[in-house]
Amino acid sequence: MSAPEVIPASDKPCETFVLNVGPQHPATHGVLRLKLTMDGEYIMRAEPVCGYIHRMHEKMGENRTWAQFLPNTGRIDYLAAMAYNHAYVAAVERAAKIAVPPRAEYIRVITTELNRISSHLVWFGAFLLDLGGFTPLLYAFDDREQILDMLEAVTGSRLTYCYYRFGGVCNDVDADFIRGCRDFVARLRPRLKMYRTLVTDNIILRKRLEGIGFISQEMCRKYGATGPVIRGSGVAYDVRKIEPYSVYREFDFDIPTFPEGDCMARYLVRMEEMAQSLRIIEQAVDKLPDGPVLSSGVPRVLKPPAGDYCFAVEAARGRFLVRIVSDNKEIPYRVRLRTPCFSNLSLFEEATAGMMLPDALAVLGSLDLVIPDIDR
């Protein structure tokens, strides 16, 4: 029982039709449109059409002060806002040479990792929803709710966080948060086991994902795919390890990779990443130093010296890079955002040629796209 051989598309002229999946479709989770040229239920060509919610974040960056752009970063990938906050804040810190107190760095790591887990939980649920299983979504949301409650208590918002500041974070965490983190780690571990029995080991799911949607390492390199997509193709590329930023060097964690390159591999990478994030949180909570959380040396009116600065982080969906160009003014000269989903989506066409519709949607789900991140 394996996927049937891909039927040769160019053998004979056959009647094709165009199927528009989206912009409003249950499987695209947002306003993405896929223009599928179909031969029966086989896809001859899949053409993603994006830009439906383009909000010009980059251009907005050129029109507001350095600090004013900060709330925007939380709204690019709304499921993993912390990492985006982090990249921008760290890029500006690099430009303006602001030192960050160690406690703030640890808090950043904890919150980013919590956010990564919550993002992966949403993906897990939504992916299963794509595959027709509704129940895991609600279990995942139940777990995610704990994270959101914790993060709301420290940041004041549940989704589009704007928590980091140049030189630290805006609020200190309290003992409740620390206890919450410990409890959550203890809670999620058995839940991950439960997901394993309920979903991962399930024969129906395995049959649907194994061997489907092969993405090779070359393809990942060609299109610049990062994050769980490239790790699912067996490349241990993770910004946290390759160019460690913040205090990631101090934690002991693994980069899960699976060489198969199919949907199952990408699925397993994300499931394993949650376990690794738990490990990081556990260590970070134990090591959390005392001290201030916001550096006092931040000028009121920030004017980073002229120059070109980059900062990359590992967001939940891959490498997110902020490049800022400063001309020593209150307002950035240029803000460039390199978002992971755009690159991950671009390989969709090549990965799904000749595939059946449900498989292609499984591939789409396994890429874990957040549409605002594509369009930004």
Next chain:
Amino acid sequence: MKKYLKEIGGGFYSLMLGMRVTLAQFFKPTVTVHYPHESLKMTPRFRGHIELVRDPKTGQAMCFACKVCEKACPSDCIIVEGVKKEGEKRKSVTEFKLDFTKCSLCGSCVEACKSNAIQFSKAYNMVSMNKEDFIMNLFQKLESERSADGQATATPPPEQPKSEVP
């Protein structure tokens, strides 16, 4: 043949395990909160729309119209005006408008205000069919609250439209 049977058996077993998991969940209590009937406790850091803070001593607005928040706001939704009254050191606010339709609840204004003259309110379920209802005149609201307080403490200050804060 053996592999074939093993695959069937293993597959069937995995399905049974899955069913056991959901059945176990079936008998556990529910985790949802029935929103209109019950609601969660709000965290102290909840960010509602902003409101002006009154000086506990004088009852006046703490704001002295320095316009820092107006500048800090990324969405340009605050308009502050103030005049310098006779015999006072600082200006006092005469107008404080918030265009809540544009506000992204980022909190920059509250952070920017060094005199803690604005805070987040706890109102979250505000509904209106009218866009104008969300262009709030915060100063007027504060003034009316003040006069209501001054006249009789029996009458509660006018609430936000349909806000219920647990």
Next chain:
Amino acid sequence: MSLSELLRMLVYVVGVMAFVGLNAAYLVLAERKGAGRFQRRPGPTEVGYAGWLQPVADGVKLLCKQLIVPPGADAALFRLAPLLVMIPAMMSLAVIPFSETLVGRNINVGLVFVFAFGAINVMAVMLSGWASRNKYAIISAARVVSQDVAYEIPMLLVVITMLMATGTMNLHEIVQQQAGWFWHWNLFRLDLNPLMPVTFIIFFTCMLAETNRAPFDMAEAESELVAGAFTEYAGMGFGVFFMAEYANIVVGCAMTTLLFLGGWQSPFGVGSGVIWFLLKMYAVVFTVIWVRWTFPRTQFYNLLNLSWKILIPLSLFTLILTAVMMKVLRA
């Protein structure tokens, strides 16, 4: 035809319609409540006490909606399809014995009758997909046909096995043969065929596939095909399909109960009656709901693989095994 005969017919027609209607309405509620419990939430609670009037509210809502026939659709077929999907389910119930005496028509070929009407269901879904003039609907229609062809075969093979084991096509007699303790039920009649539980599982799986239930809900596949064959239906057109789905589940579960679980026979040999039939049937319905809210959907070729590579060989094997056993035992 005497007057009493006419009256009897009338009572049964009304009875069956009421039964189907009530079941369809309240199984939707049961499904939603059940799904809720499986997902740690209470399900609908607002309309009526603990949500008991929810089906009424749903029905009123659907009735208030305009029935839109999309331009370019085949209007006649488009309107006919919901009827065609509902009628067979009602017809089948006419021959299903609820108890010793409670049966619409006790005909000799009851078993064949039910499966014959069950097959119409597929055609109706196909028609609706075809008539909608919607690409998703057509994909869904094509899927439904090949799916049902694939699953009719193992199902009928199982039915033949049962037929050989029981020696009759009369549902009433089939149940009567299972009288006594619960080990007299066909499910546990290992003397007829040591693989009887396997046969039961095959039947149950095919029943799920025939009624287009998850994990075989290829026709609806809401995350792939929006709503599949029912995409273009609005208002009560959709409502009828929805009700028919549950009516078909009732028929399927009733057949499972009759064939394998001893129909109205009590498991302890005494106190047989309609109550036992309903208990067993709803237990099977619960399992159907339980399965739906546990598993993800299968992929189309996996579904066909399952049928052609596993279920058909297995059911053929049980068929042959039963034949051999009977030959050996009778000899």
